[in-house]
Amino acid sequence: MKDRTVSAARALHPSDSVTTDHQPTAPLDEALRQVVAREIGPRRPGVVYDNSVSTYRVLNVIRDLDEARRVLKRRAAQFAIELLDLHTGETSTVCTVWTGSDRVLTAVNA
Structure with missing residues (x-):
């Protein structure tokens, strides 16, 4: 049986949007900025x-x-x-x- 947790994590955080040192890149920064703007x-x-x-x-x-x-x-x-x-x-x-x-x-x- 396939581990759905790993698949879900990859869907939420695609590897092409995270650098190797685990610092978010522009797409994740922009997504977080939009979430914070909605919360404010x-x-x-x-x-x-x-x-x-x-x-x-x-x-x-x-x-x-x-x-x-x-x-x-x-x-x-x-x-x-x-x-x-x-x-x-x-x-x-x-x-x-x-x-x-x-x-x-x-x-x-x-």
């Missing part, structure tokens, strides 16, 4: 949005991996978003993904 969603500095928890103003979006991981103290963080909770006045930094329950209330031009 429309959140840009100045955007006001709400969800089931509160209403927030985006203060900053950190896309630098090292800085996001340092700020969040999470080794796997791909981005960080600094927020101001408009109900409590508290600031926080999160790495939550944009979901269908999030709604933009005030947009800003990019």
Whole structure:
């Protein structure tokens, strides 16, 4: 019987898109960039949005991996978003993904 795990791994990570030292090349970098952009969603500095928890103003979006991981103290963080909770006045930094329950209330031009 054929090992499907290896076949699935090859389908997800074709050998022609990874170098011999296991550093991603441009196709994988671009794919990850697109995933992160979808997870951040429309959140840009100045955007006001709400969800089931509160209403927030985006203060900053950190896309630098090292800085996001340092700020969040999470080794796997791909981005960080600094927020101001408009109900409590508290600031926080999160790495939550944009979901269908999030709604933009005030947009800003990019």
